[in-house]
Protein backbone atom coordinates (compact mmCIF):
# COMPACT_ATOMS: atom_id res chain seq x y z
CA UNK A 1 0.00 0.00 0.00
CA UNK A 2 1.35 3.45 -0.93
CA UNK A 3 1.49 6.29 1.61
CA UNK A 4 1.68 8.95 -1.14
CA UNK A 5 -0.57 11.83 -0.12
CA UNK A 6 -3.16 12.78 -2.67
CA UNK A 7 -3.64 16.44 -3.66
CA UNK A 8 -5.99 18.07 -6.15
CA UNK A 9 -4.87 20.87 -8.46
CA UNK A 10 -7.04 23.15 -10.56
CA UNK A 11 -5.50 24.31 -13.85
CA UNK A 12 -6.57 27.70 -15.22
CA UNK A 13 -5.49 28.69 -18.72
CA UNK A 14 -5.49 32.31 -19.87
CA UNK A 15 -5.99 31.50 -23.55
CA UNK A 16 -9.28 30.31 -25.05
CA UNK A 17 -8.06 29.41 -28.51
CA UNK A 18 -8.16 25.79 -29.61
CA UNK A 19 -4.50 25.62 -30.58
CA UNK A 20 -3.27 27.45 -27.47
CA UNK A 21 0.37 26.77 -26.60
CA UNK A 22 -0.45 27.56 -22.98
CA UNK A 23 -3.18 24.93 -22.90
CA UNK A 24 -0.71 22.55 -24.55
CA UNK A 25 1.83 23.39 -21.84
CA UNK A 26 -0.82 22.76 -19.18
CA UNK A 27 -1.51 19.38 -20.79
CA UNK A 28 2.21 18.66 -20.63
CA UNK A 29 2.14 19.47 -16.92
CA UNK A 30 -0.70 16.98 -16.49
CA UNK A 31 1.31 14.40 -18.41
CA UNK A 32 4.35 14.96 -16.15
CA UNK A 33 2.62 15.32 -12.77
CA UNK A 34 3.88 13.21 -9.91
CA UNK A 35 2.02 10.31 -8.36
CA UNK A 36 -0.55 11.52 -5.87
CA UNK A 37 -1.48 14.66 -7.79
CA UNK A 38 -4.76 15.02 -9.67
CA UNK A 39 -5.25 17.93 -12.05
CA UNK A 40 -8.59 19.20 -13.39
CA UNK A 41 -8.82 22.12 -15.81
CA UNK A 42 -11.33 24.95 -15.33
CA UNK A 43 -13.47 26.16 -18.22
CA UNK A 44 -13.35 29.95 -18.07
CA UNK A 45 -14.66 30.47 -21.60
CA UNK A 46 -18.21 31.35 -20.49
CA UNK A 47 -17.31 33.94 -17.86
CA UNK A 48 -18.80 37.32 -18.80
CA UNK A 49 -16.86 40.57 -18.62
CA UNK A 50 -16.74 41.82 -15.06
CA UNK A 51 -19.49 44.28 -14.26
CA UNK A 52 -20.15 45.45 -10.71
CA UNK A 53 -23.87 45.81 -11.50
CA UNK A 54 -24.03 42.14 -12.52
CA UNK A 55 -22.07 41.17 -9.40
CA UNK A 56 -24.63 43.05 -7.28
CA UNK A 57 -27.21 40.53 -8.59
CA UNK A 58 -25.04 37.54 -7.66
CA UNK A 59 -22.29 35.51 -9.29
CA UNK A 60 -23.11 34.30 -12.82
CA UNK A 61 -23.14 30.44 -12.92
CA UNK A 62 -19.75 30.05 -14.71
CA UNK A 63 -18.16 32.26 -12.04
CA UNK A 64 -19.83 30.36 -9.21
CA UNK A 65 -18.53 27.11 -10.71
CA UNK A 66 -15.01 28.50 -10.91
CA UNK A 67 -15.18 29.76 -7.33
CA UNK A 68 -16.30 26.34 -6.09
CA UNK A 69 -13.55 24.62 -8.08
CA UNK A 70 -10.93 26.96 -6.61
CA UNK A 71 -12.24 26.40 -3.09
CA UNK A 72 -12.19 22.63 -3.53
CA UNK A 73 -8.64 22.51 -4.95
CA UNK A 74 -5.56 22.08 -2.78
CA UNK A 75 -3.48 24.11 -5.25
CA UNK A 76 -3.80 26.09 -8.46
CA UNK A 77 -1.75 25.94 -11.64
CA UNK A 78 -1.97 28.92 -13.99
CA UNK A 79 -1.04 28.77 -17.66
CA UNK A 80 -0.28 32.40 -18.40
CA UNK A 81 0.01 33.74 -21.94
CA UNK A 82 1.38 37.24 -22.53
CA UNK A 83 -0.58 39.95 -24.32
CA UNK A 84 1.04 43.36 -24.61
CA UNK A 85 3.52 42.64 -21.83
CA UNK A 86 0.86 41.52 -19.35
CA UNK A 87 -1.53 38.68 -18.59
CA UNK A 88 -4.48 38.27 -20.95
CA UNK A 89 -7.77 40.02 -20.31
CA UNK A 90 -9.43 36.60 -20.23
CA UNK A 91 -7.30 35.49 -17.29
CA UNK A 92 -7.46 38.78 -15.42
CA UNK A 93 -11.22 38.92 -15.89
CA UNK A 94 -11.66 35.40 -14.47
CA UNK A 95 -9.46 36.26 -11.49
CA UNK A 96 -11.30 39.54 -10.91
CA UNK A 97 -14.68 37.78 -10.87
CA UNK A 98 -13.58 34.88 -8.68
CA UNK A 99 -11.86 37.21 -6.20
CA UNK A 100 -14.99 39.10 -5.17
CA UNK A 101 -16.33 38.66 -1.64
CA UNK A 102 -17.53 36.81 0.29
CA UNK A 103 -14.83 34.24 1.08
CA UNK A 104 -12.44 35.07 -1.73
CA UNK A 105 -11.34 31.58 -2.68
CA UNK A 106 -7.72 32.29 -3.63
CA UNK A 107 -6.62 33.13 -0.09
CA UNK A 108 -4.06 30.69 1.26
CA UNK A 109 -3.79 28.61 -1.92
CA UNK A 110 -0.43 27.28 -3.02
CA UNK A 111 -0.06 27.97 -6.73
CA UNK A 112 2.35 27.80 -9.63
CA UNK A 113 2.63 29.49 -13.01
CA UNK A 114 3.83 28.30 -16.38
CA UNK A 115 3.68 30.30 -19.56
CA UNK A 116 4.36 30.15 -23.28
CA UNK A 117 4.71 33.16 -25.55
CA UNK A 118 5.91 34.04 -29.02
CA UNK A 119 8.53 36.46 -27.73
CA UNK A 120 11.96 35.83 -26.25
CA UNK A 121 10.81 36.58 -22.69
CA UNK A 122 8.49 33.57 -22.74
CA UNK A 123 5.67 35.37 -20.86
CA UNK A 124 7.96 36.63 -18.06
CA UNK A 125 6.27 40.02 -17.93
CA UNK A 126 2.80 38.54 -17.83
CA UNK A 127 3.88 36.09 -15.13
CA UNK A 128 5.30 38.99 -13.12
CA UNK A 129 1.95 40.77 -13.22
CA UNK A 130 0.08 37.59 -12.32
CA UNK A 131 2.44 37.04 -9.40
CA UNK A 132 1.67 40.55 -8.15
CA UNK A 133 -2.07 39.81 -8.19
CA UNK A 134 -1.36 36.54 -6.37
CA UNK A 135 0.32 38.47 -3.58
CA UNK A 136 -2.66 40.81 -3.25
CA UNK A 137 -4.98 37.78 -3.13
CA UNK A 138 -2.84 36.18 -0.41
CA UNK A 139 -1.94 33.15 -2.49
CA UNK A 140 1.35 31.31 -2.04
CA UNK A 141 3.12 31.24 -5.41
CA UNK A 142 5.91 28.76 -5.96
CA UNK A 143 9.12 30.65 -6.77
CA UNK A 144 11.09 28.06 -8.70
CA UNK A 145 11.54 26.65 -11.21
CA UNK A 146 10.21 29.29 -13.56
CA UNK A 147 8.68 27.88 -16.71
CA UNK A 148 9.10 30.41 -19.52
CA UNK A 149 8.52 28.81 -22.91
CA UNK A 150 9.87 31.40 -25.32
CA UNK A 151 9.34 31.34 -29.10
CA UNK A 152 6.52 28.95 -28.33
CA UNK A 153 5.63 28.43 -31.99
CA UNK A 154 8.94 26.53 -32.40
CA UNK A 155 8.48 24.25 -29.38
CA UNK A 156 5.25 22.32 -30.02
CA UNK A 157 4.42 19.90 -32.78
CA UNK A 158 1.20 19.93 -34.82
CA UNK A 159 -0.55 17.81 -32.16
CA UNK A 160 0.32 20.23 -29.37
CA UNK A 161 3.07 18.04 -27.95
CA UNK A 162 5.85 20.03 -26.30
CA UNK A 163 8.99 18.89 -28.09
CA UNK A 164 11.53 20.99 -26.20
CA UNK A 165 13.36 18.81 -23.67
CA UNK A 166 14.50 21.72 -21.49
CA UNK A 167 10.93 23.00 -21.13
CA UNK A 168 9.61 19.49 -20.48
CA UNK A 169 12.24 19.00 -17.78
CA UNK A 170 11.33 22.30 -16.11
CA UNK A 171 7.63 21.50 -16.17
CA UNK A 172 8.27 18.10 -14.59
CA UNK A 173 10.40 19.75 -11.90
CA UNK A 174 7.76 22.39 -11.30
CA UNK A 175 5.01 19.80 -10.82
CA UNK A 176 7.10 17.94 -8.25
CA UNK A 177 7.94 21.23 -6.53
CA UNK A 178 4.25 22.23 -6.51
CA UNK A 179 3.34 18.88 -4.95
CA UNK A 180 5.90 19.38 -2.17
CA UNK A 181 4.99 23.05 -1.75
CA UNK A 182 1.30 22.17 -1.34
CA UNK A 183 2.07 19.66 1.37
CA UNK A 184 4.37 22.19 3.08
CA UNK A 185 1.80 25.02 2.99
CA UNK A 186 -0.89 22.56 4.01
CA UNK A 187 -3.53 21.27 1.64
CA UNK A 188 -6.88 23.05 2.14
Ligand SMILES: Cc1cc2nc3c(=O)[nH]c(=O)nc-3n(C[C@H](O)[C@H](O)[C@H](O)COP(=O)(O)O)c2cc1C
Pocket residue numbers: 015016017019020021022023081082083084085086116117118119120121122123152
Ligand atom coordinates in the same frame (compact mmCIF):
# COMPACT_ATOMS: atom_id res chain seq x y z
C1 LIG B 1 -3.17 40.87 -28.39
C2 LIG B 1 -1.87 40.10 -28.40
C3 LIG B 1 -0.78 40.63 -27.75
C4 LIG B 1 0.42 39.91 -27.69
N1 LIG B 1 1.46 40.40 -26.96
C5 LIG B 1 2.56 39.64 -26.76
C6 LIG B 1 3.59 40.06 -25.85
O1 LIG B 1 3.51 41.09 -25.22
N2 LIG B 1 4.66 39.24 -25.69
C7 LIG B 1 4.78 38.05 -26.37
O2 LIG B 1 5.77 37.34 -26.18
N3 LIG B 1 3.82 37.63 -27.22
C8 LIG B 1 2.71 38.39 -27.42
N4 LIG B 1 1.71 37.95 -28.25
C9 LIG B 1 1.86 36.68 -28.95
C10 LIG B 1 1.45 35.52 -28.05
O3 LIG B 1 2.55 35.17 -27.22
C11 LIG B 1 1.03 34.32 -28.90
O4 LIG B 1 -0.10 34.67 -29.67
C12 LIG B 1 0.76 33.10 -28.06
O5 LIG B 1 0.59 32.00 -28.93
C13 LIG B 1 -0.48 33.28 -27.18
O6 LIG B 1 -0.68 32.17 -26.33
P1 LIG B 1 -1.60 30.93 -26.73
O7 LIG B 1 -0.87 30.17 -27.81
O8 LIG B 1 -1.74 30.13 -25.49
O9 LIG B 1 -2.93 31.44 -27.24
C14 LIG B 1 0.50 38.66 -28.34
C15 LIG B 1 -0.60 38.15 -29.00
C16 LIG B 1 -1.79 38.84 -29.03
C17 LIG B 1 -2.99 38.24 -29.71
